[in-house]
Amino acid sequence: MKNVNEKLDATAAAMKKLLPAQDILQFSFSDGTGRQYVCFFADAITDKDLLGEQVFRPLMEYRGEARAKEIAAHVTAPEVRTERALGKLAAEVLAGNPVLLWDGMDEGLIAGTKKVPARAVSEPPTDVAIKGPREGFVEDVKLNTALVRKRLKTGELKIEFLTVGRRSQTAVAVCWLEGTSVQSAVDGVKEKLSAIDIDNVPDSSYLARFLSDRPYSLVKQVGTTEKPDIFCAKIAEGRVGVIADGSPIALTLPYMLVEDFQSSEDYFVPAARATFTRFLRLFALLVAIYLPAFYIASQLFKLQLLPVKLLLTIAGSIQDIPLSPSLEMLLVLLVLEVLNEASIRMPKYVGMALSVVGALVLGETAVSAGFVSTPAIIIVAFSGIGLYAVPNLIEETSVLRLAMLLVAGSVGTYGILLLSGFVLIYLVSTENYGVPLAAPFAPLTRRDLRDALLKYNLASLKTRPAALGSPNRRRQK
Amino acid sequence: MKLSARQICFFLAAVAPAGKLVLMPSQLVAQTANDLLLPVALQILAQSALVFAVLLLARNGRTVYGMLSDMVGGFFAKAACVLFAAFLLFAAFVPLVEQKILVQSIFYDTLPSYVAFAPFFLFAAYLCAKPLASLGRVWDMLAPLFLVGILGVLLLSVGNADFGALLPVGAAGAGGFGRGVAYTAGWFFDAALLLPLVGKFPYRKGLAWKGALCYLGGGILLLFFLAVYYGIFAEIAVTQLFAFAHMSKYFSGITAMGRIDYLFIFAIAFVMAFYTAMPVQAAVDALTDAFGHRRVLAPTLSTAFNAALLALMLAFNFVPSATVSAITQRAFWIFPVFAAGAPLLLLALSPVLNKRRERHAR
Numbered sequence: 017m018k019n020v021n022e023k024l025d026a027t028a029a030a031m032k033k034l035l036p037a038q039d040i041l042q043f044s045f046s047d048g049t050g051r052q053y054v055c056f057f058a059d060a061i062t063d064k065d066l067l068g069e070q071v072f073r074p075l076m077e078y079r080g081e082a083r084a085k086e087i088a089a090h091v092t093a094p095e096v097r098t099e100r101a102l103g104k105l106a107a108e109v110l111a112g113n114p115v116l117l118w119d120g121m122d123e124g125l126i127a128g129t130k131k132v133p134a135r136a137v138s139e140p141p142t143d144v145a146i147k148g149p150r151e152g153f154v155e156d157v158k159l160n161t162a163l164v165r166k167r168l169k170t171g172e173l174k175i176e177f178l179t180v181g182r183r184s185q186t187a188v189a190v191c192w193l194e195g196t197s198v199q200s201a202v203d204g205v206k207e208k209l210s211a212i213d214i215d216n217v218p219d220s221s222y223l224a225r226f227l228s229d230r231p232y233s234l235v236k237q238v239g240t241t242e243k244p245d246i247f248c249a250k251i252a253e254g255r256v257g258v259i260a261d262g263s264p265i266a267l268t269l270p271y272m273l274v275e276d277f278q279s280s281e282d283y284f285v286p287a288a289r290a291t292f293t294r295f296l297r298l299f300a301l302l303v304a305i306y307l308p309a310f311y312i313a314s315q316l317f318k319l320q321l322l323p324v325k326l327l328l329t330i331a332g333s334i335q336d337i338p339l340s341p342s343l344e345m346l347l348v349l350l351v352l353e354v355l356n357e358a359s360i361r362m363p364k365y366v367g368m369a370l371s372v373v374g375a376l377v378l379g380e381t382a383v384s385a386g387f388v389s390t391p392a393i394i395i396v397a398f399s400g401i402g403l404y405a406v407p408n409l410i411e412e413t414s415v416l417r418l419a420m421l422l423v424a425g426s427v428g429t430y431g432i433l434l435l436s437g438f439v440l441i442y443l444v445s446t447e448n449y450g451v452p453l454a455a456p457f458a459p460l461t462r463r464d465l466r467d468a469l470l471k472y473n474l475a476s477l478k479t480r481p482a483a484l485g486s487p488n489r490r491r492q493k
Numbered sequence: 494m495k496l497s498a499r500q501i502c503f504f505l506a507a508v509a510p511a512g513k514l515v516l517m518p519s520q521l522v523a524q525t526a527n528d529l530l531l532p533v534a535l536q537i538l539a540q541s542a543l544v545f546a547v548l549l550l551a552r553n554g555r556t557v558y559g560m561l562s563d564m565v566g567g568f569f570a571k572a573a574c575v576l577f578a579a580f581l582l583f584a585a586f587v588p589l590v591e592q593k594i595l596v597q598s599i600f601y602d603t604l605p606s607y608v609a610f611a612p613f614f615l616f617a618a619y620l621c622a623k624p625l626a627s628l629g630r631v632w633d634m635l636a637p638l639f640l641v642g643i644l645g646v647l648l649l650s651v652g653n654a655d656f657g658a659l660l661p662v663g664a665a666g667a668g669g670f671g672r673g674v675a676y677t678a679g680w681f682f683d684a685a686l687l688l689p690l691v692g693k694f695p696y697r698k699g700l701a702w703k704g705a706l707c708y709l710g711g712g713i714l715l716l717f718f719l720a721v722y723y724g725i726f727a728e729i730a731v732t733q734l735f736a737f738a739h740m741s742k743y744f745s746g747i748t749a750m751g752r753i754d755y756l757f758i759f760a761i762a763f764v765m766a767f768y769t770a771m772p773v774q775a776a777v778d779a780l781t782d783a784f785g786h787r788r789v790l791a792p793t794l795s796t797a798f799n800a801a802l803l804a805l806m807l808a809f810n811f812v813p814s815a816t817v818s819a820i821t822q823r824a825f826w827i828f829p830v831f832a833a834g835a836p837l838l839l840l841a842l843s844p845v846l847n848k849r850r851e852r853h854a855r
Contacts, residue, residue: 317601323751427612430600433763434616444630445623458630
């Protein structure tokens with residue numbers, strides 16, 4: 017049986033066959049005329065109070081016809097619709113929306129009384145702002161779209177829901193501004209999402225892989241944010257947003273590398289300060305990637321890179337180290353990565369102990385034992401701190417740092433130069449939805465430089481980024 | 494269009510001069526002593542005029558191969574492209590040797606293995622296989638980087654330059670001047686590098702002038718560099734093979750802060766690495782225009798050419814200076830034949846082409 021049958025028993029039996037799980041409950045009752053009803057709902061994700069108040073109570077007093085339209089008008093739940101296909105009705109039950117079946121009708125009624133357990137809206141830990149909004153996305157797609165709708169109160173904001181994941185049936189919201197977002201990007205995103213054939217989508221990062229033009233790329237291809245204000249700002253610039261149920265991280269496309277050097281706070285502080293911090297982030301990132309590599313290259317191949325006094329200090333501290341400079345640096349970097357990994361996943365009360373172990377035991381003792389030199393630890397610490405100046409690029413930069421280190425240890429400064437060349441060519445060649453990753457620097461878009469590393473005053477940012485190709489260029493008069 | 498007019502201008506103004514800073518200054522001083530500016534000025538003027546001519550060719554939006562096949566038919570056009578690609582590969586040799594000597598001298602204090610330079614060919618193969626759009630975007634990034642690098646070096650060095658060393662003008666005589674012009678021909682073939690790009694960027698009104706002026710601007714920067722170089726080293730300039738990497742180290746702040754000038758030197762060397770790969774890139778472009786199938790042919794040719802050049806570099810490993818001298822002092826005449834002859838011939842024949850096209854259109 018594929019569709020709802022007029023015989024309630026047969027339909028209910030078919031539904032039960034589709035939903036054999038123990039947490040799917042079945043409730044039977046009759047209305048004022050004695051007509052039998054059966055309601056299917058998922059135990060933990062349905063608001064039972066609301067279901068009783070808005071569906072069961074009005075129907076128990078109902079004395080009218082068995083037609084779906086009249087019954088739908090009689091229940092007081094605001095979100096009601098009908099469906100014939102049993103498969104779709106079962107999917108609704110699994111999503112938390114109760115399904116009502118009754119005798120003498122070949123349609124089922126879906127009542128939107130879903131109540132998914134959700135975390136309260138709070139400040140995201142990865143995107144803390146001193147000035148500006150502090151709200152962050154949560155794991156509930158409906159709540160997240162509400163946070164977006166709250167900020168963009170326009171009919172032009174389109175939100176289309178798709179279902180992704182064969183078994184997870186994850187609701188994915190595609191958000192865009194009609195007339196501002198590039199239609200080809202909107203269509204491309206929807207097409208790619210519809211083409212995904214995967215069992216389970218636990219997080220939006222799964223979708224990011226499928227939405228990328230280069231899914232195997234080392235460099236991220238999709239923008240991410242946990243903050244609705246940033247998400248809305250990006251949509252308003254002409255991008256397409258994707259929110260997946262179960263993930264507090266929303267995706268934005270097309271992505272440009274420069275986005276990760278901009279923070280939401282840049283728009284709430286004076287332009288000069290924002291420009292300074294953006295350059296600071298770039299500097300920190302370059303230091304994070306290149307400092308360990310140049311330190312190694314200078315020791316092994318090019319001593320002139322260091323001032324003489326510094327060179328003598330370093331020479332003094334490394335003379336008894338048993339490891340080669342590159343191996344030493346690799347070891348210290350590895351320890352840093354392990355500490356980093358462990359500190360994220362360890363319970364908070366163990367974290368303090370871990371810091372002591374990391375800083376004192378591994379740092380101090382390793383130096384006094386002569387395993388590693390003090391400059392190596394300073395360099396790695398500096399690099400580690402620099403990496404977190406641009407938190408959204410940590411995965412890419414830590415790999416790049418390691419690659420630079422290996423090349424510096426084997427080929428020296430020339431290797432660093434060539435690898436940088438490779439990275440540059442790769443970055444400028446990469447495009448996503450027709451938008452170059454390295455824009456607005458390559459290809460150079462002069463007008464977009466006003467909000468790239470430089471940050472002009474808000475009054476000067478009259479147009480949307482040209483690189484995105486929005487059909488509605490002007491954003492303020 | 495794969496490239497933009499701006500990217501062409503950026504290449505001419507701030508990427509092309511990067512290829513003339515390594516061995517050319519000292520070779521020039523060997524012939525002309527303090528008169529080194531005059532031959533280079535003449536070369537820059539000539540190249541600016543040739544750039545103007547090449548950019549004029551771009552007006553009809555056709556590639557050079559397209560133009561040639563209209564004029565002389567597909568077979569001869571293909572033969573001409575192969576010949577031109579052979580010239581470009583020949584021209585690639587000087588920048589490659591320069592790059593190799595430079596790498597071994599400024600990137601290592603220790604004695605590097607003679608294959609330390611080999612990874613360059615991997616980089617070049619990757620670059621040459623990329624579409625032209627990527628190359629244009631690379632120029633967008635390299636142009637400001639080169640300007641920062643060269644201006645940084647000049648700023649740190651200019652205080653130590655005695656421009657009086659450039660006087661009296663004309664001491665080298667006509668012979669010295671002539672040799673200076675002839676022996677620097679091997680470094681001035683930028684107009685030829687542009688030829689395979691014709692038809693791949695939109696021609697806007699005045700682009701030929703803009704391109705020529707950009708090249709002239711880059712040339713003026715090069716002349717200033719040469720003046721500072723000779724002003725610092727004077728009589729011993731002839732022995733300073735990689736002047737741009739040495740001239741800023743006499744800046745007084747270096748003692749206290751270390752070689753901060755390396756930041757600028759590395760910036761220039763970075764741009765130079767891209768410029769060094771440019772002739773091979775142009776050769777690949779010329780051949781893919783002629784034979785099509787760019788998707789397959791470009792990576793294949795790029796790999797093959799770079800592998801062949803690596804083998805040649807290893808073969809000539811112990812005689813790099815002699816190789817450069819042979820090319821620039823004996824075979825110098827090849828450069829003007831192709832770099833000047835090809836664009837001028839095409840420009841002269843373009844009215845014939847236009848007439849033929851009009852006839853076909855009718």
